[in-house]
Amino acid sequence: MPELPEVEAVRRGVEERLVGKILTEVRVREPRLRRPVPPLAPWIGRRLLRVERRGKYLLWRFAEGTLLVHLGMSGRLAFVAPDVPPGRHDHVDFLFEGSLLRYTDPRRFGFIAPLDADAERAMEARLGLEPWDERLTPAWARAKVRGRRRAVKEVLLFGDVVAGAGNIYACEALFLAGIHPGRPAETLDEDDWARLLAALRALFEAAIAAGGTTLRDHRTVAGEAGAYRGRLAVYGREGEPCPRCATPVRRVVQGGRSTFFCPVCQPPERTAW
DNA sequence: CTTTACACCTGACTGC
DNA sequence: TGCAGTCAGGTGTAAA
Known part of the structure; x- marks a missing residue:
């Protein structure tokens, strides 16, 4: 959760x-x-x-x-x-x-x-850096994943570059940044990382303001559901139209976990599969 | 070093 | 209804 x-x-x-x-x-x-x-x-x-x-x-x-x-x-x-x-x-x-x-x-x-x-x-x-840590720059992130051919989505989940992203927000951030989840992490250039880090920060800020995302279990300590769920662009939306271009959202499995993305807004380039 | 497999649990949902 | 199978927001270990 x-x-x-x-x-x-x-x-x-x-x-x-x-x-x-x-x-x-x-x-x-x-x-x-x-x-x-x-x-x-x-x-x-x-x-x-x-x-x-x-x-x-x-x-x-x-x-x-x-x-x-x-x-x-x-x-x-x-x-x-x-x-x-x-x-x-x-x-x-x-x-x-x-x-x-x-x-x-x-x-x-x-x-x-x-x-x-x-x-x-x-x-x-x-653990990776907090999203708002001043040391977390595109150059630092790029250096951190040098030599890692693992898909960027799996690297986000591992949490040793940026801490705190799980399956929902990893998918959402990659969508907002226009990056294909299967791209080997080492192929992201500084511009890619700049967009991805900005997307993570904006996403986390919006989700925190909404009290988080409740799929099933999550509640605030007051027992209220988080309101960010309705704003998810791709997570859990296989087959539904991409909010940006209306192409059906795709689901694939990476590392045993579902990944949701838009094949048009997140062009493949060099992917891990 | 990296990657893969699996283990830890219950509950919700799907299909037969 | 029931029952089997699948899937779920996350680590953490062991083995290849």
Whole structure:
């Protein structure tokens, strides 16, 4: 589910209500997430200083230590009234001085883990730059993928150039930039990267403003669906007319995942297949 | 180094 | 209705 805009919508909502508050209680009903939920008792009594986002990861910065939260494919965080009984997939409750933040995750692909300095360094080494990082220039991106013949769409998903794009926004950004998803990453010149980076930034900004894209699971922490879905140009629209040229949108499979694109607005040139 | 395969889970949908 | 098969917004590991 959640890509950068959805995680950012959750980050803002959590920060708004919980910064400065103390974690007073944790209830773990189902510890079997993608990684087992660690003992959280030591975190009780700690004050939450701020909530950061890095790619699709949430970093809960406490006065002592950091908790890393990832929502996986179907994870949600939502504020609920303290007397609402938990449902089948409501795995963890966090109580902060009367506010109940509930973690729900039907597929259990998400995780909650302490993040020490070493683990954070390892994460930083693996992860690409934030879309708005000043170091993320067309020249930097081009150098980063030198020698990689892998398709640009798969490189976007891997997230080691730009962090935060998943399947929806990778497809949408390539459409906005007019770049064929199958082009080997190393064939993009600086002009291509300039358009692609600009497209990603504009797309993420618009999607964040709309509260993200809800296909199925995503909700803001207030429980509202994200409104960006209706603005998707190609994702999930196989056979429908391209909004720019009316050519039917095509679907192909790359790395086992669906890719949607317009064969006219995103001309093939040199493709990976 | 790169690429591929697969594993982790449940639920929604399609076709028979 | 039911049942089997397919697909889904994401990592992370192992093997080739």
